[in-house]
Amino acid sequence: MRDTVPNWLEQRARTSPGHPALISEGRAITYAALADRVALVSGRLHRLGVRRGVRIGLLMGNRPEFVEILHAAARVGAVVVPLNGRLSPVEITQQLVDCAPRVLFHDHANRETVAVVRQTLSLPVLNVECDPREGEQAFDAVAADPDESATTIDLAAAHSIIYTSGSSGRPKGVRLTFGNVLWSALGSAFNIGVHTDDRWLACLPFCHVGGLSILLRSVIYGTTAVIHNGFDPARVDRALEAERVTIISVVANMLQRLLDLRGTRPAPPWLRCVLAGGGPVPLALLQESRVRGFAVTQTYGLTETASQATTLAPADAERKIGSAGKPLLGTEVMVWGADGPAPAGQAGEIFVRGPSVSPGYLDPADDTNRQDGWLRTGDLGRLDDEGYLYVLGRRDDMIICGGENIYPAEVEAALQAHASVAEACVYGVPDERWGAAVAASVRLRAGWMATVDELAEHSRRRLARFKIPRHIEFVDDFPRTAAGKIVRSRVRNASLRRNFSWSSEG
Amino acid sequence: MRDTVPNWLEQRARTSPGHPALISEGRAITYAALADRVALVSGRLHRLGVRRGVRIGLLMGNRPEFVEILHAAARVGAVVVPLNGRLSPVEITQQLVDCAPRVLFHDHANRETVAVVRQTLSLPVLNVECDPREGEQAFDAVAADPDESATTIDLAAAHSIIYTSGSSGRPKGVRLTFGNVLWSALGSAFNIGVHTDDRWLACLPFCHVGGLSILLRSVIYGTTAVIHNGFDPARVDRALEAERVTIISVVANMLQRLLDLRGTRPAPPWLRCVLAGGGPVPLALLQESRVRGFAVTQTYGLTETASQATTLAPADAERKIGSAGKPLLGTEVMVWGADGPAPAGQAGEIFVRGPSVSPGYLDPADDTNRQDGWLRTGDLGRLDDEGYLYVLGRRDDMIICGGENIYPAEVEAALQAHASVAEACVYGVPDERWGAAVAASVRLRAGWMATVDELAEHSRRRLARFKIPRHIEFVDDFPRTAAGKIVRSRVRNASLRRNFSWSSEG
Numbered sequence A, B: 001m002r003d004t005v006p007n008w009l010e011q012r013a014r015t016s017p018g019h020p021a022l023i024s025e026g027r028a029i030t031y032a033a034l035a036d037r038v039a040l041v042s043g044r045l046h047r048l049g050v051r052r053g054v055r056i057g058l059l060m061g062n063r064p065e066f067v068e069i070l071h072a073a074a075r076v077g078a079v080v081v082p083l084n085g086r087l088s089p090v091e092i093t094q095q096l097v098d099c100a101p102r103v104l105f106h107d108h109a110n111r112e113t114v115a116v117v118r119q120t121l122s123l124p125v126l127n128v129e130c131d132p133r134e135g136e137q138a139f140d141a142v143a144a145d146p147d148e149s150a151t152t153i154d155l156a157a158a159h160s161i162i163y164t165s166g167s168s169g170r171p172k173g174v175r176l177t178f179g180n181v182l183w184s185a186l187g188s189a190f191n192i193g194v195h196t197d198d199r200w201l202a203c204l205p206f207c208h209v210g211g212l213s214i215l216l217r218s219v220i221y222g223t224t225a226v227i228h229n230g231f232d233p234a235r236v237d238r239a240l241e242a243e244r245v246t247i248i249s250v251v252a253n254m255l256q257r258l259l260d261l262r263g264t265r266p267a268p269p270w271l272r273c274v275l276a277g278g279g280p281v282p283l284a285l286l287q288e289s290r291v292r293g294f295a296v297t298q299t300y301g302l303t304e305t306a307s308q309a310t311t312l313a314p315a316d317a318e319r320k321i322g323s324a325g326k327p328l329l330g331t332e333v334m335v336w337g338a339d340g341p342a343p344a345g346q347a348g349e350i351f352v353r354g355p356s357v358s359p360g361y362l363d364p365a366d367d368t369n370r371q372d373g374w375l376r377t378g379d380l381g382r383l384d385d386e387g388y389l390y391v392l393g394r395r396d397d398m399i400i401c402g403g404e405n406i407y408p409a410e411v412e413a414a415l416q417a418h419a420s421v422a423e424a425c426v427y428g429v430p431d432e433r434w435g436a437a438v439a440a441s442v443r444l445r446a447g448w449m450a451t452v453d454e455l456a457e458h459s460r461r462r463l464a465r466f467k468i469p470r471h472i473e474f475v476d477d478f479p480r481t482a483a484g485k486i487v488r489s490r491v492r493n494a495s496l497r498r499n500f501s502w503s504s505e506g
Helices: A008-015 A031-047 A064-076 A089-099 A108-120 A178-192 A209-221 A233-242 A252-262 A283-291 A408-416 A452-460 A488-499 B008-015 B031-047 B064-076 B089-099 B108-120 B178-192 B209-221 B233-242 B252-262 B283-291 B408-416 B452-460 B488-500
Strands: A004-006 A020-024 A027-030 A055-059 A079-082 A103-106 A125-127 A152-154 A158-163 A173-177 A199-202 A224-227 A247-251 A273-277 A296-302 A307-312 A323-327 A332-336 A348-353 A374-383 A389-394 A399-401 A404-406 A421-431 A435-444 A471-474 B004-006 B020-024 B027-030 B055-059 B079-082 B103-106 B125-127 B152-154 B158-163 B173-177 B199-202 B224-227 B247-251 B273-277 B296-302 B307-312 B323-327 B332-336 B348-353 B374-383 B389-394 B399-401 B404-406 B421-431 B435-444 B471-474
Touching: A004 A008, A008 A031, A008 A209, A008 B323, A020 A031, A020 A064, A027 A031, A031 A064, A055 A064, A055 A089, A055 A108, A064 A079, A064 A209, A064 A224, A089 A108, A089 A173, A103 A108, A108 A125, A158 A178, A158 A209, A173 A178, A178 A209, A178 A307, A178 B178, A199 A209, A199 A233, A209 A224, A209 A247, A209 A296, A209 A307, A233 A252, A247 A252, A252 A273, A252 A283, A252 A421, A273 A307, A283 A296, A283 A408, A296 A323, A296 A374, A323 A332, A323 B008, A332 A374, A389 A408, A399 A421, A399 A435, A404 A408, A408 A421, A408 A435, A408 A452, A421 A488, A435 A488, A452 A471, A471 A488, B004 B008, B008 B031, B008 B209, B020 B031, B020 B064, B027 B031, B031 B064, B055 B064, B055 B089, B055 B108, B064 B079, B064 B209, B064 B224, B089 B108, B089 B173, B103 B108, B108 B125, B158 B178, B158 B209, B173 B178, B178 B209, B178 B307, B199 B209, B199 B233, B209 B224, B209 B247, B209 B296, B209 B307, B233 B252, B247 B252, B252 B273, B252 B283, B252 B421, B273 B307, B283 B296, B283 B408, B296 B323, B296 B374, B323 B332, B332 B374, B389 B408, B399 B421, B399 B435, B404 B408, B408 B421, B408 B435, B408 B452, B421 B488, B435 B488, B452 B471, B471 B488
Parallel strands: A020 A224, A055 A079, A055 A103, A079 A158, A103 A125, A199 A224, A199 A247, A247 A273, A273 A296, A435 A471, B020 B224, B055 B079, B055 B103, B079 B158, B103 B125, B199 B224, B199 B247, B247 B273, B273 B296, B435 B471
Antiparallel strands: A004 A152, A020 A027, A158 A173, A296 A307, A307 A323, A323 A389, A332 A348, A348 A374, A374 A389, A399 A404, A421 A435, B004 B152, B020 B027, B158 B173, B296 B307, B307 B323, B323 B389, B332 B348, B348 B374, B374 B389, B399 B404, B421 B435
């Protein structure tokens, strides 16, 4: 296999210069226009001393400047580190110390974080927006060196460092190569297809792989990314129609909010795929989606696999309810039991292998999750006899109650099968007799009612006795990652403080 | 970049077992069924001593057995050599001596060739059909070894050896790797798209890369190949409807015959792409196709590039009439002039570079067409100022008349712009004064009339004086390759014998 390919943006600028690469705020940016901007930005990066292998931090929303810097970095060979603006300045500072970028780019919205960061770090900082404040340096004001950057892409080279959401501990910097990125795009393409008029709506943040990969796929396919800075259901709703969006990536909660907002209106006929990640989609939501013409494709992915690793086709969505489907082209999935591959139906740790899997973490001390070429994901799951993957949750989230293993996802699915339940988050709380007891925080659907006793009774009809939640509380919403995933550890800690009169770091 | 990926057929058999892999003679063969057959065939190959790196010859039509052996070879690591049943037994024998396969597989239709081959070669020969004649060995009767073949594909490994059509001299054995095959599939996918319900009709022979690549793409994409043994317009016409074909690969002549047969019926709405290779499509045919809803995508490809290298999108089909479009993802095209890259508009030799380009020929003595990592194609062409490629023909076909370079393709396009002309083939004939003169053999459209004087006058209005054909003859049809391409050298030789009272090996 050759190790270099022509730069994909430049190739698209040559082959389809007038095709929209991006649509942002209703404005289309063609491949030719994007490539011109990227050539300019490459020259500015060069002027700033950004060279092959040098890291650059991006602390900004989903905006065209992010896309320009992303592609310009590929030209000069720099490694992008997208940072999550929802983290605290202290957390951002920790990540910046960890990855040591040559320069940090930000937008107005992240000014305050940047100001705090600069109190401890002497890093050069540039604002990508055009009207900087006193004391800020504008990226636009940097004179561009002549653009002499590479026109080929080295597939073995580092593309980006993406920090995990940290939902299972300290965020780890995942190294992704151009080869990882390419294979991820291929696997997705040969699973959900590529239509030349595709427009993929990115309302997931670019600091996570679920959002970032939309940009990368689109440029590889030569299709269009529609970018939204954050998830606003009303704006998404308008974009589906006005921008003729054909694919959208969401987490279940976003899909529910979108359906609620649209009322009885069916899906637009051109919306051919709703890619739902970040956890299983509740059955009621799947059914509602189907009735209204939203073709939901469920997916299981990790930062370490450069996004999707498995997906469930819409045709299987209800027959295989709760499954994350099957591996993408190039990817292999195995479930590792007590001392070897688990037989069908038996739970174990999910192992993934393939060309989209990251070569490792930024900190080699984090590279403890490899086994004979496989990535140990830390997620628990099982394969059914047809090879469909069911994700049971994080290994660390497993509740051991009187010697029995309880997977929160299974209990959550049972709770969510209740018509009134929008979302449930299940976790273990200390129990003197059994070691741990099952507890649940539940968010009801707007305008629907349920009592704790009713949900307990509902659970009794669906679950083994030891899995029934002993404690149920109602909440208005959950703490979430930037990608919209519920952060179980924070739900649990809040619940312990509220309901059990103690705090815990568990 | 990782060098191995899971076997793509097995992956498809796992992820979409019930999806049709092939449709042959109206019968659908699912991915699960195909993988089962391939496991059996792999065991038989193993029993026959076929191992990694061993070559096997395939002398048969477009039939499921070809597909089974193709995929089984990938499992055991063998290299397939598809042979062209339209060649003479002597030519086939030469190729078999050249590539030295461990075993030759054939069907009933190639019995006579095989019988002649066996008079000179002692190669093991097996008939893949189930009712062999006395003295023939049936592949079906070979006991299968237990299937222990590899489940991964090494992208750097040899996949196949494909002989060039020999339209420009002795056929050369082109080595293609799995990486070449994969990149070819990717380039095509991100150009014309992949729809999960695609059905690609293969009526081009599998012994040429244009037909073979349909099988390879389909299994990589997880879509369906509809296979026809030869081009029969009536059968293709029926299949478009009955099998809901979405893509078809053709040469211009096939497209014309198909349109003629269909009369006024428009294209079925699901037929989204007609991929036309083997030379430019005449303007009249393009216009007729457009009016009737056939979306023609013109393409330029070589065996050495594992099929398509550039394609012209339907949207550009008329604006860029005669162009073969732009390079596919990963591929680069350059036109090499007298002593360096030619400026826009200027003719030169077409150079191609990229991950789908063959690493070389079977006979290293043929490896004379490389230059600084580029493949010198031997084709002449030019790039316009927007980067669209125009193929002017084989360098060896160029006519030098009084010091002027004349490209047959240009003269042919002018002749074919006449309403009565179906096809034209232009070549040089010896001329005492100018060194060479332009001559043309012309096939008129059925039921249309034209005289030599009329075509000469028509040419005068379109071409520079020195390009006007001095000799025009009418023919009923042309000698063609198995893929349907006109063999210019044979047209010229026949014309020389008929009209100029001499024979030539030129």
